Amino acid sequence: MITFDDVGFCYPHAAGDAVHDINLTLADGSFHFLTGASGAGKTTVFRMLHLDLLPTKGRLLVMGRNVGSLSRDERADMRRKIGVVFQDFRLLPHLTVRENVALPLALAGEITPGQYRAVDDMLAWVGLGKKKDQIASSLSGGEMQRVAVARAVVNKPALLIADEPTGNVDDAMGKRIMHLLTELHKHGTTVLVATHDPRLTEAYPYPLLEMKSGKMTQRIRKGGDAS
Amino acid sequence: MTHEIARKALRLNREAGFGLLVFITLIVSWVMSLGAGSAILLGDVYHDWALDRQETMRVYLPPDVNAEAVSELKGQIDVLQGVIRTDRMDAAAVRAALEPYVVNVSAMPLPVVLDIQMSETLDRESLNKLILQNFPTAEIDESKPLLTMMARLVRSVQTLVLSSTLAMVALMALLMSVTVRTSLRAHKDTIRLLVSLGAKDATVVAMVVRHVATRLVGGWVAASALSAAMVAISMALWPAVAAAVSVRVGLGIVLAPAVMVTVALITTRLTARSLLEHSHV
Numbered sequence: 001m002i003t004f005d006d007v008g009f010c011y012p013h014a015a016g017d018a019v020h021d022i023n024l025t026l027a028d029g030s031f032h033f034l035t036g037a038s039g040a041g042k043t044t045v046f047r048m049l050h051l052d053l054l055p056t057k058g059r060l061l062v063m064g065r066n067v068g069s070l071s072r073d074e075r076a077d078m079r080r081k082i083g084v085v086f087q088d089f090r091l092l093p094h095l096t097v098r099e100n101v102a103l104p105l106a107l108a109g110e111i112t113p114g115q116y117r118a119v120d121d122m123l124a125w126v127g128l129g130k131k132k133d134q135i136a137s138s139l140s141g142g143e144m145q146r147v148a149v150a151r152a153v154v155n156k157p158a159l160l161i162a163d164e165p166t167g168n169v170d171d172a173m174g175k176r177i178m179h180l181l182t183e184l185h186k187h188g189t190t191v192l193v194a195t196h197d198p199r200l201t202e203a204y205p206y207p208l209l210e211m212k213s214g215k216m217t218q219r220i221r222k223g224g225d226a227s
Numbered sequence: 228m229t230h231e232i233a234r235k236a237l238r239l240n241r242e243a244g245f246g247l248l249v250f251i252t253l254i255v256s257w258v259m260s261l262g263a264g265s266a267i268l269l270g271d272v273y274h275d276w277a278l279d280r281q282e283t284m285r286v287y288l289p290p291d292v293n294a295e296a297v298s299e300l301k302g303q304i305d306v307l308q309g310v311i312r313t314d315r316m317d318a319a320a321v322r323a324a325l326e327p328y329v330v331n332v333s334a335m336p337l338p339v340v341l342d343i344q345m346s347e348t349l350d351r352e353s354l355n356k357l358i359l360q361n362f363p364t365a366e367i368d369e370s371k372p373l374l375t376m377m378a379r380l381v382r383s384v385q386t387l388v389l390s391s392t393l394a395m396v397a398l399m400a401l402l403m404s405v406t407v408r409t410s411l412r413a414h415k416d417t418i419r420l421l422v423s424l425g426a427k428d429a430t431v432v433a434m435v436v437r438h439v440a441t442r443l444v445g446g447w448v449a450a451s452a453l454s455a456a457m458v459a460i461s462m463a464l465w466p467a468v469a470a471a472v473s474v475r476v477g478l479g480i481v482l483a484p485a486v487m488v489t490v491a492l493i494t495t496r497l498t499a500r501s502l503l504e505h506s507h508v
Contacts, residue, residue, distance in 0.1 A: 050423055072504065073427050080425035090420050092236050099232045106230035107426045151424075 001028040001063060001190055002049070002159070004216070008057030009044050018044040019214040020057070026192070031185045032218075033201050034194040036211030042163075042194050045211065049161050049192065050084045051075045063158060080108055083152035085162035087194075089144040091151075093137035097128055100136050101150045108155075115154075122150040125180060127173065142169040149177050153184055160184060163194045178204060233430070237417055239438045244406040248439070251402065252446025252491075253453075255395050256484035260454040263483030266388040267476045273381040280370040284343045284351075286358055287366035290336035297339055300361045304341070307357070309349025316340040338366075396487050400494040407435065407498040418503075428503045435499045436492060443488045454480045 008020040019041040026032060036042050047053040048060055051067055060067050063078060070078065083104075091100045102119045105111045123132050126146035131139065136147060145168045152160060160181065166174035178200065185191045192209075195201065201208060208219040239245050288297065297315065304313045316324070321337045329335065343354075358365050411418060418431055458480065462469035 052419075052423060073429075076422070076425055076427040079423060084423060090416075090423075092417060092420070094238060095232070095236060099235065102230075102232055103236060103421075104424045106232035106236075107421060107424055107430060109230065111230055111232075 001030075002026040003061040004058070005061070006058035007048070007055045007060050009048060009053060010056045017057070017214055019048075019211075019216070022058070022216045024209070024216060024218060026190060029185065029188045029190055031182070031191045031204075031206040032193070032209050033204075033206055034192055034209045034211065035196065035201065040211035041214045041216070042211050045216065046084075046161055046163055046194065049159070050082050051079055080104065080155065081158040083155070083157035083160040083162075083189075085145075085148050085152045085160075085165045087163040087167065089148040091136040091139075091144055091147055094135060096133050096135055097123065097139065097147050098132040100147055101154050104151060104155050119150075119154055122154050123147075126150050126176070142173065145169055146173065146177070149180065153180065156184070156187075157189060159190045159192075161192045161194075164196065165193060166195070166197065166200060174200070233421070233426070234434055234437070236421060237414060237431070237434050237438075239410055239414065239435065242406075242410040242413060244410055245438065245442060248406065248442045249446045249449075251399075252443050252484075252488070253450050255399055255487060256447050256450030257453055259392055259395055259483045259487055260451055260480040261457070262388045262392055263479040264454065264458065264476050266385045267473075267479040268471055269381055269384055271473055271475065272471050273377060277374055277377065280374055281347070282345060284345060284354075284370070285368040286341040286343065287368070288339040288341070288362050289364055290338050292339055292362065296361065297341075300358065301341065303357055303361075304343060304354065307349065307354060309346050310354075311344040311346060313344075314342045316342050392483065392486075396490050399487050399491050403439070403491045403494040404498045407439070407495050408502060411435065411499060411502050422503075428500060431503060432496055432499045436496050439495045440492055443491055447484045447488050450484055451481045 002025065004022040004024045007022040008017045010017045022045075034042055034045065044053065048055060048067070049062065051062070051070070054060075054068050063081065065074075065078070067075070067078075092103070095103070098119060099106075101123060102111055102116070105115050105119070120129065120132065123129050126149060128143060128146055128150070131143065136144065139147065145165065149162070149165050152162065162181065165181070166177050169177065181191050181193065182204070193200075210217050210219060301313050301315065304310055318337055321340050322332050324340070325332050325337070345354075355367055358367060418426075421431060455477075458468075458472060458476070462472055
């Protein structure tokens with residue numbers, strides 16, 4: 001499903017490659033953690049996976065398609081099948097919680113009553129059912145993170161990439177979010193979670209992808225479902 | 228069709244540039260509609276006046292001319308191709324025509340005046356020759372030089388109005404381009420988020436165009452209504468204006484700003500698409 005074929009990326013005017021020599025295949029329906037120190041290239045990998053950046057070297061295949069050869073419209077179509085949780089949440093502060101979560105559906109066209117119910121169910125799941133009509137700017141950091149998670153999963157994406165999805169929530173909510181991601185994974189969604197939290201990677205024995213100085217290595221652990 | 232939530236996401240109405248758009252469109256549309264209406268009105272008035280001038284000619288003969296010779300000339304003129312009729316003006320009409328230009332007109336001997344109605348097929352040179360052969364001292368009121376001068380004047384005014392209109396359209400296009408660029412750059416984080424959530428370029432462009440269109444059309448309608456009200460008041464106050472205003476003038480008043488609105492919308496669409504495609508937002 002996701003194939004990195006000697007992938008590298010160099011930002012304009014940068015001295016060296018942000019990431020380089022990545023050769024890896026992530027199977028459909030797999031679950032991976034992505035770890036690495038700050039500046040190791042995790043964000044660049046994330047941006048390439050949600051087609052915000054295109055590799056400057058090599059070939060990246062997402063859902064079997066070479067992202068470098070896609071038109072802008074084709075990339076938009078593909079992004080609708082990718083859920084993203086940004087580390088900085090990226091909610092629209094003037095929209096309500098419900099509107100933020102429904103935004104990916106709204107961009108695809110009219111929202112059906114069934115989809116609205118799914119939005120409400122998702123908000124109830126992340127514990128924000130009673131705050132769905134509040135504007136996003138009135139939420140706490142943890143609540144914003146939960147809205148960001150709900151928005152990423154509301155359209156049942158084929159691929160979910162999440163940057164520190166439990167970074168700003170308490171343990172109980174962290175477990176709840178991880179449970180949601182695990183459930184999605186069980187239903188066939190490919191999940192990639194970036195985290196610095198060793199407790200999370202210990203609690204869930206999925207394979208680890210480690211970024212170090214722009215290179216990615218895979219570590220398969222006992223009990224994990226390696227691709 | 229993009230859902231209302233998506234449109235609400237991109238809050239362009241908070242941009243001061245777009246806020247000014249209604250006001251600017253109103254002013255520019257108003258000036259354009261009045262300019263276009265006036266140019267058409269001037270053209271129509273000139274056309275009617277020129278037709279009138281082209282269709283009549285006056286011949287002034289000395290007061291002491293022989294009446295038989297005048298009748299003979301009248302008969303010769305009447306048979307020329309293109310002459311509809313020739314009338315000898317009566318003394319009262321001549322006096323009335325001269326009164327504004329001559330002091331104590333009743334004390335002077337009145338010239339004999341022939342009023343000739345003609346069509347475009349008349350050979351004016353033959354007519355002039357015929358008159359001067361019979362009466363070498365005759366004065367012929369030839370309207371051609373005046374018509375030529377007036378035509379040039381009217382054309383100059385119309386060219387000025389058209390040039391000003393084109394300049395305003397170009398200025399509006401430039402203004403739109405700058406406003407769209409500035410506003411989209413100010414909203415680049417929102418647009419990037421929308422794009423990362425699956426918005427196509429066409430979706431974002433449609434949202435921007437829709438936003439701009441409502442403001443432009445608002446300004447256009449308000450300006451047309453203002454111009455129409457001014458014309459209606461002028462028609463009520465001055466009967467001459469009422470007689471001159473035609474459907475063409477009304478259409479000019481309404482449709483001239485439509486050109487500007489169309490150009491502004493096309494500029495908006497092209498600018499937004501270009502910015503998105505080149506990832507400047």
